[in-house]
Amino acid sequence: MIATGRWQTYVDGVGALRPALANIHKLSDSPQPPRPAPSLPVSEQIRARLKQAKRRFHANDNISEFIEPGELDGLLAEVETKLKGVLQSLVIDTSSDHNTQETARRVAKMYLTEVFRGRYVAPPPVTEFPNAERLNELMIVGPITVRSACSHHFCPIIGRLWVGLMPNEHSNLIGLSKYSRLAEWIMSRPQIQEEAITQMADLLMKKVSPDGLAVVMEADHFCMHWRGVKDSETRMINSVMRGSFLKDPALRREFLSLINLKNRG
Numbered sequence: 001m002i003a004t005g006r007w008q009t010y011v012d013g014v015g016a017l018r019p020a021l022a023n024i025h026k027l028s029d030s031p032q033p034p035r036p037a038p039s040l041p042v043s044e045q046i047r048a049r050l051k052q053a054k055r056r057f058h059a060n061d062n063i064s065e066f067i068e069p070g071e072l073d074g075l076l077a078e079v080e081t082k083l084k085g086v087l088q089s090l091v092i093d094t095s096s097d098h099n100t101q102e103t104a105r106r107v108a109k110m111y112l113t114e115v116f117r118g119r120y121v122a123p124p125p126v127t128e129f130p131n132a133e134r135l136n137e138l139m140i141v142g143p144i145t146v147r148s149a150c151s152h153h154f155c156p157i158i159g160r161l162w163v164g165l166m167p168n169e170h171s172n173l174i175g176l177s178k179y180s181r182l183a184e185w186i187m188s189r190p191q192i193q194e195e196a197i198t199q200m201a202d203l204l205m206k207k208v209s210p211d212g213l214a215v216v217m218e219a220d221h222f223c224m225h226w227r228g229v230k231d232s233e234t235r236m237i238n239s240v241m242r243g244s245f246l247k248d249p250a251l252r253r254e255f256l257s258l259i260n261l262k263n264r265g
């Protein structure tokens, strides 16, 4: 998508050149038209659209609807420039240090196209099938590996996620691999584990409409290992229970004991 945007700009640029050259004599004779105001940075244009639509744009919100084709290219250039400023303020000589010459570009690209991609792209396509067999037994998907970064420090969060579903005859079923795709879309944003798991549960409730839903996430937070208390043992586990998992303690126990088995295996 990014490459297409760049190519488009280039082609338009060449196309625009010809009429300009043809009119060059006329232009010098007539008074100069007023110059258009320099256009706003891409991030400000996107921010203006979000504000106009009164939409939240926190670190873990997806803003893809407000980004026009080709604009991710502009964002990439903008983030690169700002990161160059950060390296400068860290007093790193990026002009003679061959290791950091391209760091601003690399980090900008990593943020926009990899680790925070889930903010900027539309949700992955998921086909839902009607529950034709009227399955109504506990289904468990996991462990799904999840990778994210904490909103507080932008340090990695690496962990595992389990989903328990209790379908009913009105539920939709989705392919197994889609659970990973949806989790990746939610997690590749700066996140807070408690909010990530709620976003995942809301999305699955909407897609699957089960009778009950359980989501458990266990994750290592590198802002605890690498800095701060430097505790390498601490993991955070949290869970969200909805519908029949909330009401039925036996179902909840069954789910938790089954994922414990998987955990040890």
Ligand SMILES: [Zn+2]
Pocket: 150, 151, 152, 153, 154, 155, 221, 223, 224
């Ligand atoms: Zn943190």
